[in-house]
Amino acid sequence: MLAAHLDPLAASLFSLLAIASLLLAFVMLGSRWLRDYLVAFTIESWLIALLSAAVAYYGGYRELYLVAVLTAAFRGVLLPYLLKRIIVRLNVDRELHLSLQPSSSLVIGALLVVFAFVVSTHLGARLGLAGTVAVLALTVMLSMKLIGFLMLAVRHEAISQILGLLVLENGIFLGSQILVPGMPLLLELVILFDLLVIVVCFGVLVRYLVAHVGSTSSRELRRLVG
């Protein structure tokens, strides 16, 4: 496996990129402006593209260069562009109703990272990988997953929820580059493409929301209960 025997430079580069992505997830958690979310997501995507390229270079997985280019193009350019268009059209710029202040979400996010760390150290120790970059990748993957869920739970604007979903997937993408760089190329391509379809679907739905519900906040969506 790649992560077990890396030269130190590559290992620290991977760690740096992974941790920077995790920090950007916290940026999203700590802000209430949609524009900040979008910028953080864009940078995160570029970091992941960079990570793909780095894994391709150090691990000798040529096809990951393609993944890197496509990640940058789809997640780094196209998705932010589509989301930006939705934001402009909707004329919303921030979360109006927070069910959790950014500061408390940051604290909870930190606790989630600790939980993810405990789980991955435990798994890593059992697999004899303690102290390698694999454990870090697993930690970051799980924490971004949990932070994404936290965002989905406490944010109400439609755009924040879409971005929450994208953070979930970013976490998986980041972790899988390091843990399973040899995953079949087809799979990664289709998952990238899939994401694009999701965002298009969301775009259409958001338009319906505006047209028929008159708001893009899921706080208005509480007719169906019981």
Next chain:
Amino acid sequence: MVGALLLILTLAPLGAMLGCLALRAPRACERLNLAAAIVGLAAALPLPVAAFGRSYAFWDRYVLLDAIGAWTLLCTAVVYLLASIYAVGYMRLLDEDGRRLHRFYALFAGFAATMLCGPLMNNVGVYWIAIELTTLVSTFLVGFELGKESIEAAWKYIIVVSAGISLALLGTVLFYWAGSLVLGPTYDMTWSTLRAVAPKVDARLLDAAFLLVLIGYGTKAGLAPMHTWLPDAHSEGPAPVSAMLSGALLNTAMLGIARFLAVTDAAGGSALPRTVVVVFGVVSLLVAALFIVRQEGVKRLMAYSSVEHMGVLALGFGFGGPLGIAGALYHMFNHSLTKSLMFFGAGNAMRAYGSKDMSDIRALPRHYPVSGALWLAGAVAITGAPPFGLFLSELMILRAGFASPQAWAAIAMLVLLIVIFAGFLNHFRRMYFGEEEGRGAAPALRLGGWLTLPMWLALVPVAVLGVWWPQALWSFFHSVAAHP
């Protein structure tokens, strides 16, 4: 031969989808979709026979037909046909001018195509993509009526299910990682490879991966407590769509759980996966029981009944053994038929009385003697009373439960099934024989043949399967249990 059948099965609805988009004439789209459904069922019928005791792989091993997959395909194709017949009558009621009908049928056929592709996927990652695609297509069907409630349901559906299913992707990555520690960084992640490699993998890692996958596909299959999207989506979409969601889509996701269970079984190290599946089954039954007893909406009642039956399926697969698997597969088929019938009846009642509330639906047998009787028979069947197929399958799952280490779950299942039986039929008692509450005029809608024919088509096999249990079926299920 089998390859040709599979091509026909998946290309027929795809062709219908493209045809509907091109033609745009409502009547032509109806017929096209119906024709695709008939062709699809004709192609799906021989598949379980062909897959009896063996499996086929095509296209670089990306496509797989095995016994359990063939069975799920059959269930899906049956529901697709029933729902297509019903859709002809129902959508004419809903959308008189028919300007959006071609879009409905295109989505409907596309939805069927994605569901018919899912069970055929041999690569675990591609299976995940197929399941995600079913969500994306069906979201627009759920929101098709464009009312406030339907948009809300569609939004909840796509958010909850996409978030849940992303956990399944994480679990899939962990499975791949676990395999790559043994097989090297690049290999084909098929179901059989995973089963082969599972015994050599660390049991804890496998457990963690399985839990993630279970939560992920469990969200899609509507297991409580991840079921929150289900009552909304099932109750707000048009009735034929509800039937497809409930009778076909949930099975396709449940299949993933069953296949991953086979992988952890092959590893054999830990009892955790089975126990957790059983616990989810019991929780689903419990939640369904609570919400069924106090339900007010007629389609929501059916939706919670789906949560119940997915719980029963989870229990069947979780108990395992030849009896559990056979019971679960038999239950899957019976549930697909009966739940379609129930949603058709609910759709008819909703249109006839112009209300979603059961309190507005009164004196059904006086106004609709025939279709009312069909619906009532369906209600008796869905609660697991004899002489219908669901009674047999639930009994088998119970027997499997008492023979397994989780006998407590079988007892809980028995109690909760009784509660659901009483609660569910009590609603029907009120709708059929309750005192007239004098709200508005008597229903004027005449139910045409398109609206009642599929109810007959669904009820007759369920009744037959309840009293006649072909030996061939038993040996088929047995072969599934023996060669997962």
